[in-house]
Amino acid sequence: MIGKKARQQRGRVLAALDELRTRIGFVMGAARNARADAEFELATLELERAIVTEGCDRARCDPSLAPRPGDPVSTAVWQRLDQVRVAFGQEWADGPARLRSLVAASAPGAAGQPPGRWLGRVGTNKGLTAPGLWRIGACTVGTADDAEEFDVAVPLLDESHLSITSAPGTRHAVDALVESLLMRVLSTFEPGAVRVHLWDIGQLTAVLPNFYALSRTSAVTVHDPTRLADLLDEFSGHIRRIHADALQGGHPSLRAMREAKGTRIEPWRIAVLYGNGEELEPEQRRDLKRIASGALDAGISLIVVDVPTVLGGSVETIRLRDEHTAVCSMTGGDLVVDLDPPLPGAQVSAASGAIARALVAKQGGPRGFTDLVPAELGRERSTDELRTPVGFDEGDPVEVVIGDATPHALIGGPSGSGKTNFLYALLGGLAARYSPDELALYLLDFKEGVSFAGLAPGRKDESWLPHARLIGVNVNTDREFGLALLRFLADELRRRSAAAKEHEVTTLAELREADPNGTWPRIVAVIDEFQYLFAGRDTVTALATSLLEDIARRGRSQGIHLILASQDVAGIEAFWGKPAVFEQCTLRIAMPKARRVLTETNRAAVTAPRWHAVVNHDSGVAHGNRVAHIPDASSPGVFARLQRSLWERYASGHGSPRLFDGAVAPVLSDSVAYAELAKGGQPRALVGQAIAVSDIAFGVELPRAPGRNLAVLGAAQRPAMSILDSAARSLARQFHEGEVEFVACCLVDSCAPAVARLTDQLQREGHKAELLPCDELGERLAAVQAAMSEDGARRIVLLYGVDAALPTLERKEPGKQSGLDVLRAVLKQGPSHGVHVFGWWRSVARLKDTLGFGGTEDIGALAALDVQGSDLGPFCAGQVVHWSPRPGRALFFDRTTHSSPEVMIPYAVAEEES
Amino acid sequence: MTAKWSAAASAAEVSPAMRYKEIAGLARKATVDLQAWERSRMAELESATVAAREEIEAATEREQRAMSQAQRWWRMALDNVARLSWVNVGPEPEPIDSARASQLSRYTEDVRSGYQELTQAVLDLGWRAR
Structure with missing residues (x-):
């Protein structure tokens, strides 16, 4: 039997042994755990490396790498990667929602809403502003669990061109995309606000056939596949003209001019050019690039399909991957766009028909002379210029401006081409807008007809055109009368110059301001068939030539304007080597088949149809062309009604014009x-x-x-x-x-x-x-x-x-x-x-x-x-x-x-x- | 002329299209940034994997060393108590799961002190207790 002390001593030994065992167990455990930790770490690193090598997004879809719940290595790695992803995507987190609301605000109505809400309805937007975006499809982002969709939309009118590239076998998908986009545009605005030009290198007529009804109106024009150059020329001219008009008014673009004036001046134009994936001819390529760089400011947007030319200006791209998806420059190459499904063909045809009918109704059919006359007569002032519509281009008025930039006009066209009718339209438009105190007319007709006789009091009609101060008819043999008119104008020029000098001013506008009580109307002298004036080699021709040059040079500033009409200006020997007179006539009017009125390369008059005129404010250069239908102004009774109204209004204050009729002997x-x-x-x-x-x-x-x-x-x-x-x-x-x-x-x-x-x-x-x-x-x-x-x-x-x-x-x-x-x-x-x-x-x-x-x-x-x-x-x-x-x-x-x-x-x- | 117009256009306010691209650009930026991070991470992982492999080798070696050392300690402990008939030595030491890998050195020190405590306890035994 051992004592208590011995038991205690033994107890300490046993306890120490147990403690040692435990401590050795900790050492063994720690060493084993360290090794296990290292192995775990390696496993996570290797998995992570596999994932980032594949790319997180793709790895998530790879069964061998995708997250495996319960697998600590997979769980640890994916947790860490998700944290990284969240950190990087912090800014984009609310991106889809922001894009949805942006498209909703910037692509209202037909521009962005589903077709069921607008297809078949005629647009009502007046065209002062255009939607900033146009929907083409949608895009889905995020993982399957937290997927988010947002609209994909592209800019177009005033903003950007579009370049679409097809994939093999996706032509009909491209057609559907273009058709949908155009239908959104056409359905947004009131009819006539947008014109679409279709050109397909591979097709004559059947480009976007659902637009057939519209192709019978000005809204859609299908161009000949062999005549791309003509289309590009037309656009070049349009761009130059718009630039000139806008810049002259101090506006940087058509959009700015539209906003400043508060009215839609010109329709937007969209040109859809279908190529075949091959480069265009070098000249056409250059033209297309030039047009693209200036087109947007002139209201033209290009949609090029499979045309590899790099366009100037702002261009968005859509590259089809297959029939349903595409990659778009708006969203970047990483996001796949699910294109909107094609619009139902029958509904597109029906909608085109509805828009076409509305357009025809709005244009009110062919325009007449009364459409040239304003609602209220004589409201305009001629201080700065004379301006009047003379005809219509697809329902839109085409104006003639006689002023600083275009002081004198040259009208050309063979006999029977409508010169006299044009003159009546012009005179009617001017007389209706300006009172006789603002405009004085001196009218001379060298033809053997009596074109202007009706403007003077006659046996049948006692009325006269109150603006007319002089009417000369049947003066074909009395060239001296033309000379007399030029002398009179030269004298008037001197009188106005003297008055201007007296008031220490230089122009008519300043003179009118300085002398508000004076009567200083703008004088328009019309000489029809003026070539007769220069028919001989005599003193009349010599004097007339020098007087005409003098008036042409100096008349602008004193408000004296010449309108010279002739069958063929080139035949006038007196002006050979003296182009100054014609150079001053910067306003050119070419009737159908007119020769030499426009520049040599400008062949617009050759193709102009009957009852039309090419109105050109740029000395006949092609870019100034406006082809206008001139309404009938010269049939019996047409002009007379306006004349009667003007006569009743003004005759009491203005005497009848002096009528010189070369065929009638004076009494x-x-x-x-x-x-x-x-x-x-x-x-x-x-x-x-x-x-x-x-x-x-x-x-x-x-x-x-x-x-x-x-x-x-x-x-x-x-x-x-x-x-x-x-x-x-x-x-x-x-x-x-x-x-x-x-x-x-x-x-x-x-x-x-x-x-x-x-x-x-x-x-x-x-x-x-x-x-x-x-x-x-x-x-x-x-x-x-x-x-x-x-x-x-x-x-x-x-x-x-x-x-x-x-x-x-x-x-x-x-x-x-x-x-x-x-x-x-x-x-x-x-x-x-x-x-x-x-x-x-x-x-x-x-x-x-x-x-x-x-x-x-x-x-x-x-x-x-x-x-x-x-x-x-x-x-x-x-x-x-x-x-x-x-x-x-x-x-x-x-x-x-x-x-x-x-x-x-x-x-x-x-x-x-x- | 075109340059003048372009200059004027640039002065205009930001268009919806530009705003759209700006927002859509954030998605692209996130993706691009992630891809850039993935690329840089790949390089990091290369070296980290190598280091991890080395670490496994080192840990394995440390484990073996620790095991053999632990066995030695235990044998020495058993030697110390071998002549004590009343001592039931019990099971061999087993690795403890909760042991912290990072505490191995301390644990080793603890074993040393534990062995000294055992040795001292054996030395302290009186003749009756032996």
Whole structure:
């Protein structure tokens, strides 16, 4: 038996042994665990390495690497990777939701909503702004557990082009994508706000066949696959024109101009170009790149399909992977886009039909002249420019602007191409917008028609166009009238320049501002068939050329504008080597088949259809082309209705225009000059009407001075009678009864009745008028000669056919003066004593015979009829006279007032008057 | 002219398309960043795996060393109590699961002190207790 102490000692040994066992167990456990930990660590590292090598997203789908619940290694690794993923995706966490709300806000209505909500309904958006995004499909992100979907949308109008690349066998998917996108666009806006151009290198007509109904309207145009160049040219021109218009208005783009003006100016254009995966021809490639770089600012968006050309400007890409999915530059290459399913074909066709019908209804069918007229007449001011629509392009008005940039216009087109109709449309549009205080028209037609006659008061219609100050018709032979108009314009130019100088300003706009009480309308001078003005190589052509150049150069700043219309401008010899006139005509109007009005490379006029015109504000360069349908403005009654309205509105404040009709002889008693003749002053014998802008007459002043006789030369009886008749009657009007004596002798039998009527008329007016028998002429002349130095009375000797009297007058009796000597003496000395001879010689030679060696100074004034100008030199102060006989016209020269002979129109003879 | 227009366009406010791309870009950025991390992680894992293998070798060696050392301690302990007939030595030491790998050195020190305690307890036995 052991004691307590020994038991305690043994107990300590046993306890120490147990403790040692335990401690050795810890050592063994720690060593084993360390090894196990290292093995676990290696396993996780190897798994993680396998996962990151594969890529986390793909590894998650790989059965050998995918998370295995219960496997501590897999669990540990995936937990760690998920934490990393979450950390990296922190910013994107709410991305899908943000994209959904962004698309909902930026692609409203048809732009982003499912087709069931809009397909088949006609859009109502006025087109002031365009949706920023257009939906094409959706994208799903995240794992199967937390998958999130968001809309995929692309920018288009004003924003970006689209480049679509197909995969093998996905053409119909591309068609569906394009069709869906276009349908969204077309269904968003009101009809007419968007135009689609389709071009497919591989198809003639069946491009997007569901749009067939729209292709019959301006909304969709299918282009010839072989004519890409034409389409690109059209777009180039459109871009340049829009840029010019926008920049001129200080706007950087069409969108900016639209926003500034608060109205849709131009429709958007979308061009869908289907290629075949091969490069375009180098020239077309260059053009396409150029267009792409400027197109967006001009409202053009391109959708190119399988065209490998890299476009300029902003471009989004869609690359199809298969029929249903694509990769899009909007979402990046990592996200796969599930494209929206194709729209049901039948519904697209029906929707196209609905939009087409709405478009036709909106355009209201073909536009008429009344559509050119504003609701309220005369509301515009011409301070800065004149602007009016003249026609329509697919329902949209096409304007003509006459102002700083386009001061003068050149209109060309063969006969029957509609020039006159265009002029009426233009004049109607302008007259309806501007009051006569803002616009004055001077209208001249060199054709043998009477284009503008209806604008003056007539027998059927008493109204006139109140804006017209001058209307010249039937002036094809009276080139002098064109010259007179140019002189008038040149004078007006000087008058305006002087007024501007006085107010220390330079332009019409400034002058109107500085002189608000002045009347400074813009003047538009229209000369139809103006080439007639330059038809000859004479002084008229030379003067007209220089005047036209002067007005063309300086007219712009003073508000004087020329509108020159012609069949073929190139044939005008006077302008060969002088392109300045045409260069100033920056506004070009080419009627169908017009030649040389546009630039050589611009062939728009060749293809322009009937009743259309190419309106070009850029000197005829192709990019300025606007092809407009010109409504019928010249049929009977069309313009007259507007004219009547304008006449009722303005006629009281504005007189009727001066009408110059080259085919109608003026009537003496109706002329202003005749009406203004008064008794008392210096007598003046009127002989004919001057070819001038105002109604003025040529007259022979009859002071008591040598040479104041009048000779009428030529065999033409009627005008000769007219001239002498006018001279006598106008003179009679200026004398009181008994103050003047008329002595008439008619040596041409056929004229005798008319002369008798004249003397009767003069007698009725209270004057002493005597019709001598032929055989008493010599005797009477001697009496006149004897009396003239004694009584000094006014006597007018009217001799008809003096040449017939010469044989008798030449007879000389011994010791006496012959009758011819007496006549010579009367011619020489008579005028100083108030005796004037108004004689008609039927040939120049006979007049020379009459005068003998006395010289030609005794004939101070002459009116030449059917004689040659070369014979007249001695009577026209030795000048070379360009004159050949013209029916109804005479050449008048008064050496006391004229520097050179001028053409005049004899008045209608008395019997015609009656 | 085009340059002028482009300049004007750039001055315009951010368009929906740009905002869309900006947001969609975050997804791409997350993906790209993750991929970049994966690439850099792969390189890290290469060296870490090598180190882990070496660590396993070292741990295995340490384990073997610790086992043989533990057996030696235990045999020495058994030697100490071999002449004590009343001592029932019990089972061989077994690795303890809860042992911490990182505490091996301390555990080893504990064994040393435990053996000394045993030796001292045996030395302290009186003749009656033996």
